[in-house]
Amino acid sequence: MPEFRQNMVSKEWVIIATERAKRPDQFLQKKEEKGPLPPLREDCPFCPGNESKTPPSLYSIERNGTWSLRVVPNKFAALQSHLTTQRKHEGRFLKADGFGIAEVVIETPYHNRTIATMDMEEVRHTVRAYKERYLALADTGKVDLITIFRNYGERAGTSLEHPHSQIIATPIVPPHVRNPLYQSQLACDTFGDCIYCGMMEEERRQQVRIVEETPFFLVLCPFASRSPFETRIYPKTHRSSFASVSDQELMEFAQVLQRTLKRLYIGLNDPDYNYIIRSAPIEDSDVKYHHWYLVIVPKLTTPAGFEIGTGIYINTPLPEQCAEFLRGISV
Ligand SMILES: [Zn+2]
Ligand SMILES: [Zn+2]
Numbered sequence: 001m002p003e004f005r006q007n008m009v010s011k012e013w014v015i016i017a018t019e020r021a022k023r024p025d026q027f028l029q030k031k032e033e034k035g036p037l038p039p040l041r042e043d044c045p046f047c048p049g050n051e052s053k054t055p056p057s058l059y060s061i062e063r064n065g066t067w068s069l070r071v072v073p074n075k076f077a078a079l080q081s082h083l084t085t086q087r088k089h090e091g092r093f094l095k096a097d098g099f100g101i102a103e104v105v106i107e108t109p110y111h112n113r114t115i116a117t118m119d120m121e122e123v124r125h126t127v128r129a130y131k132e133r134y135l136a137l138a139d140t141g142k143v144d145l146i147t148i149f150r151n152y153g154e155r156a157g158t159s160l161e162h163p164h165s166q167i168i169a170t171p172i173v174p175p176h177v178r179n180p181l182y183q184s185q186l187a188c189d190t191f192g193d194c195i196y197c198g199m200m201e202e203e204r205r206q207q208v209r210i211v212e213e214t215p216f217f218l219v220l221c222p223f224a225s226r227s228p229f230e231t232r233i234y235p236k237t238h239r240s241s242f243a244s245v246s247d248q249e250l251m252e253f254a255q256v257l258q259r260t261l262k263r264l265y266i267g268l269n270d271p272d273y274n275y276i277i278r279s280a281p282i283e284d285s286d287v288k289y290h291h292w293y294l295v296i297v298p299k300l301t302t303p304a305g306f307e308i309g310t311g312i313y314i315n316t317p318l319p320e321q322c323a324e325f326l327r328g329i330s331v
Helices: 120-139 175-191 195-206 247-267 305-310 319-327
Strands: 003-006 013-016 059-063 066-073 087-090 093-096 101-106 145-152 164-170 210-213 217-220 231-235 273-278 293-298 313-315
Touching: 059 120, 066 120, 101 120, 120 145, 120 164, 120 247, 175 195, 195 210, 195 217, 210 247, 210 319, 217 247, 231 247, 247 293, 247 319, 305 313
Parallel strands: 013 313
Antiparallel strands: 003 013, 059 066, 066 101, 087 093, 101 164, 145 164, 145 273, 210 217, 217 231, 231 293, 273 293
16 A cells, blocks of 8 residues: 655655565665776876865875875865855846855775775764864855765766765755755744654654664664665754764764665665755754754665656655665674
């Protein structure tokens, strides 16, 4: 029996179409054999030796006398940092200069690694860089929203093989981000507390969608997952902004992030994915109603006419099955 499920924050619906159900292991990726990647590629702008092909580092971490991580401005960014943030009205139309700050986090000097296969120190450096750059960008006073994300693989929108993530700071909080904030604020007015904290309490009671629980984090496949194996990492301590994570949480976050990506890497044969850190806009960085989290969306299906037309996503495997499958993978 197909079932509608509603995302308790955004109020968006999904259809869990169990008739069409595939078992979780049917999502195993059949990657065409390209052979293993080399640890270093001479034509890669992010590999050691090619530092002159990127702008100078904004932030870096050294290890054994050489760089282990670099953050550089994104040369190919859609937005530029020298423009104004002013809105301009043209009759009924609204526009603004394409102001924004875009940075690339080059996570390791090794061309052939990814978060799932890096050494733990590299993953720690990566999440440390996320926080440091978040704080620095928030400090510019020019931006309202900072989005940290990682596109992995061609289906996720990147052709650059070298391990990297991106940070984009914009002077705009778009409806896609604002609407769930409105909803969570209304829920907070009604129930008096954070809807995400309440959701986690329910997930811990039901247990069926939990992949892993650690002292500081809860990893789960959401009740209303929009696509197969959508997985989220929620901090158990209420904080609306990623910028306010403690050092202790950040170190555990690195471990939990790697283990979760390893489960996908092993269980589904290295699927392409996007992950995004959803943090409150700067002005809402200390509110009761938003709770930061990281969402991983493996690229296993393609939204089609129904999804684009209705905004209702059809998802086939039960999130409960996906969570069980991921729990069963030893990492
Ligand atoms: Zn490279
Ligand atoms: Zn909360």
